[in-house]
Amino acid sequence: MVGKQMDGRHAKTELFDAFGSVAKALSSGRRAEIVDILAQGERPVEEISREISQTVANTSQHLQLLLRAGLVSTRRDGTRIYYSLSGPSVYRLWAAIRSVAQDHVAQLDDLAASYLGDRSALQSVTRSELRQRLQSGDVTVIDVRPQQEYASGHIPGAISLPVKELDKRLDQLPNDRTVVAYCRGPYCVYALDAVRTLSRHGIEAVRLEDGYPEWKEAGLPVEADKQLEPGEPRPTAAPRES
């Protein structure tokens, strides 16, 4: 043989340790949050650190661990370093982890409820339902993530209406059509908050059952604004003057 049965156990240990190191990269809740954010598109360190409520130094260390493990890659743009997922298999791994947690972690529903609030009163639509209703044109779809995430990829036909601006821009929404809100995924509060806000203002609103990354992963059509600067004119909701 090729020197393999020489020490099969040692080689097997090293091989499976390599698989273990991939899992270890996601074994920290903070790194799981990072991957969830990067699933929306690339981000510089400082923004990630704000999202996960950690110091920049600590976030940088988490990111470098993810980088060494191969799950993310970097791109320098001037003084900023943008991190992104290395490929679609990384997102699929993240989705697989959520799925196991959903299926087999007893407390998960409680934890989700205490972060997301009570979802029982809020209606949701599936991806295929939304797709049909988009084609027949009888809904307004809003992307309630930060505009930057909308810019790096969104559902065609959706308008960008970040949940933080929702209160100020309610008048831009029709009140004779159902509004469908979507955000980062099944454990993101934005769409839920948006639906709650809209309902409170008498606008019929539902949410997409999961988020943009799941839509994209399912192979459904997506659209991106190529080069959008930070504080740029961006797609808005229904034009005021109409």
Next chain:
Amino acid sequence: MVGKQMDGRHAKTELFDAFGSVAKALSSGRRAEIVDILAQGERPVEEISREISQTVANTSQHLQLLLRAGLVSTRRDGTRIYYSLSGPSVYRLWAAIRSVAQDHVAQLDDLAASYLGDRSALQSVTRSELRQRLQSGDVTVIDVRPQQEYASGHIPGAISLPVKELDKRLDQLPNDRTVVAYCRGPYCVYALDAVRTLSRHGIEAVRLEDGYPEWKEAGLPVEADKQLEPGEPRPTAAPRES
């Protein structure tokens, strides 16, 4: 609200820590090996400990960690406790980890080569190829895993011929038909060893590109010997007397 924005960060931390704990369960190479074995079917502690070359006490602790994390469940049968994967999402998670490692861990090919040996000379067939050739009946398919694993599920039409017995039972194989060997999955040595052994003896042999769990996961037909006792008459290769 429902007491959620009271401490959204704390709730988010706990939720994502729960996802992290799922990944952490697979962050040890030894536990990854355990999951790979349990993907073949349930197993008692002592056998698992032998497979992963660890003491029974240490293996037991790994298993209990997997149990607490929700990835495995147990069944008592007399004095033995059989561990098994809690559900299909756990296998999918394991497959997702391998896939990320394959795509993004630089040294993986080297590690795999040093455990599995040089695969370049050995032919493999895909699942769909194998399925077609099974239907046209022009191949002999052998399951080279330990017979117990064959018993708890195998490809219909395959015969059990554990790689450890292959040398003694070569005469049970036809030498006028191609033999297809399969085993536990893409990082299992058994099918590779079997193909090498058969080729050395002048029998045309190829391997299935991956293993039984992948076949089953793909939704292809499977077959199981329901209640098979440990040292029982088992399905054998071609009958001697024919």
Next chain:
DNA sequence: TGACTATTCAATTATCTACTTGAATATGGC
């Protein structure tokens, strides 16, 4: 060039992990 900003590095701390060893439980056969 020099001030400014984004990111990384280095050193430290408290906590956790994998594995070992030896003893404790629990079940089934006699």
Next chain:
DNA sequence: GCCATATTCAAGTAGATAATTGAATAGTCA
């Protein structure tokens, strides 16, 4: 009830991990 076997528990150790703090790089822009 008692022995044998399978599994778990408990205590200990060496090494790893997440987060903190403060300093060091490496680009940008005036």
